[in-house]
Amino acid sequence: MPAVQETIDRVKLIDVDQYKYGFETTIEMEKAPKGLSEDIVRFISKKKDEPEWMTEWRLDAYRRWLTMREPRWARVQYPPIDYDELYYYAAPKGMTGPTSIDELDPEILKTYEKLGIPLREVEMLEGIQRPNVAVDAVFDSVSVATTFKAELAKAGVIFMPISEAIREHPELVRKYLGSVVPVTDNFFATLNSAVFSDGSFVYVPPGVRCPMELSTYFRINERNTGQFERTLIIADKGSYVSYLEGCTAPRRDENQLHAAVVELIALDDAEIKYSTVQNWYPGDSEGKGGIFNFVTKRGDCRGRNSVITWTQVETGSAITWKYPSCILRGDGSRGEFYSIAISNGRQQVDSGTKMIHLGKNTTSRVISKGIAAGKSDNTYRGLVSAHRRATGARNFTNCDSLLIGNQCGAHTVPYLESNNSTAVFEHEATTSKISEDQMFYCMQRGLGEEEAVALIVNGFVKDVLQQLPMEFAVEAQKLISISLEGSVG
């Protein structure tokens, strides 16, 4: 079945030439010299006032990176990246870390206002309905503001830029950094380990339910720079945290590199909810410009009965290469992945997840919806594996794709590897899952066939979107009416 008109119109609204966040902020920046060398790595480390062990850690990563090759297995094509032509550090002049809001350059403040990200705590408190969100705003290579730090500290939650955490909580950072995504995990993760500049650090102490949503807003502004942020979230025993991430960049003719690493660690009975609305500049309709989004995101359910949920809405980036994964190490732990990826213009998306079942009675659920329009390519690539010891592991995967027009492509590459007879894996497509009973019920209530299908499938999509925290509801609303009728496998 072809896509219904409503869906086509909706997707058009978020087409590449409709990109709203393409403006540029003119501000004096301070950059590291162009290119990458040990000196640059030392320069970044020095800028961040890092201890010796951190500098060594970075240098080690850099040396290993030199011996690695860029991965080429993903279904994306792009011109070779000249790593010597990039700037690896760019910060608004005079800034090395967050200051108070009043000292912040008004231009930056304006930028975030324009993007709809509140940086003033008072403003946020005005609305009674709206729950508080603590924001860490990262502007190119530095974190420019972190809100609600004091209030969070009362609950014992540490929420700060990672560069600050390295100085203030070295014991925590040292213990967990690189423990989920090892330095040599892959080309881009290793590059990130060498040159990462900022990002967020979250530690939620045992038994604490984080009193508000935490969020980081990433903005690339400077030309020719790459953004390499690093996020580390640790939920100690029995704690809960919900974290949101948003990203935008100016409209430019050149491609910019974004290679982030996100590590999540959930200890016994802890739960981490990680949501992303990725809206990097996707390039124009001819495929000129746009962000190369090469991201390594991985969560480690280290403790018993821990839960990690990834939710992502992907509409931006010229190229997306990202596989938020869960290592289900603790017995009874659960991993979830909900994704909606929409590609337009000449965007290329190769995304999915990995659910690695190591512990007993671990469960995972993967729901992925890919929508391709224009001349884009949208690939779901996912791995579900059960280790020998993962008795009672359970996975359900559902990935649908929808094509709009005949110049785009939708691809599904699932890998299911089971080494345990008691592990139960199911991988299916929705189109075959609408039961005749449901259809019959709707139709005998007077709905046409198409309406009935739309109703049932939309109900299902809403399920995914409901996983998003309320703060993202507005953005998600735009997508809610996208019907997946006509979806294929």
Add this chain to the structure above:
Amino acid sequence: MADITIMKTPAETGLAQLFESLKGSLPGDLSVRETAMAGFAERGLPHRRIEEFKYTDLRALLREAAPFAEKPGSAELAVAFNHAKAFTGLAAARLTIVNGHVATELSEATAFPAGVEVASMNEALARGHALLGWLGAVEAARGNPVYELNTAFMADGAVIRIPAGTAVEQPLHLRFVNSGSQAFATATRVLVVVEEGASVTVLESHEGPDGLACQPNDVIEFVVGDRARVRHVRLNAEGRDALALSTLTARLGAEVSFNTINVVSGAQVSRHQVFVTFAGENSTARIDGANLLRGRQHADATLLVDHAVPHCTSRELYKTVIDDEATGIFQGKIIVRPDAQKTDGGMKSDALLLSERATMNNKPELEIFADDVVCGHGATCGALDEDLLFYLRSRGLPAAEAESLLLQAFLGQAVETVENEAVHDALVEVVEGWLQARH
């Protein structure tokens, strides 16, 4: 990853040497073989870093290249005949191929229906048979290393032509038997050209004794004309120590009905590759399989279905039962080309793991470039349902019997698509035999 200089494995070196020593004696156009060998030599044996061979690392599995088998003498043929058990009770026209060479003595060629042309591939190659132009008709197979090796070494097999409009009632049985005590390799090629409006059932059986480390590499190629109908059943009952590589290619014209099923119970390591291309509209293809694995068996089923034209339907159903420490692999890929609108593709792979150390790797892949299509894929993997077992046992069935019944039902779904009743029953017998040997 730094650049690694690839060392040639002993098997790769061995294959190159074998080719040098054999190339003078192999029939037909040498340049085709040389091109294929050059292609193979460039890339070597596929290993796990090559996506299509991710789960079947031939570089590790094929340690040594065995010499190619000589044409067997009459004493050897008599021994070989004892190993040929599959489909024997069935009325069929038979062509027997022993150790990769056609054995006319053991064939019932007289039984071939009027009009059906059968020639040995050896002769066909030597004389330049008119139909040889159809070899390699499916482009996707050509770069495949297993197929390339077959092209380089193919020594015998058959060329079969079913003339336009001929409905062949009796199945044609291609009986492959391996026999001997020393390790050897074979490379056979069968070309079946089914002309417009013709219909035929082709059976293939591959057998050999346990303890014989043979390395067969068999290719069967179907070229199916418009409105033709083909049923193909393949049974791999090789001995326990065989490393069996096989490829099926099919190029389907318009309004064709093509069914193929591969049942695997034998061989230590097997890999069956299927490449189907729709070249005409309104055709239907079924690609099924049942893999019965135990011990340390390793069975790989790799399918590539290419919907190059609109309005075609394909169904793939694979059932894998894995016991002991065996490994099952299913890699299916459906490609829907940009203009192939109204394609209907459905792929499913179900696996039952009967023992704790069993492994299943599933990779049902879709690659879609057309927007008005229905494509689905499913994969499941797990143990026998406790509730079902309980139900049967509460009705008084012993555990072993209850299990067998459920397994029969599970495998039956794949086998039941075989319409020829006698052939269907023969396959059910294979399943039952396998289940009986379990206890």
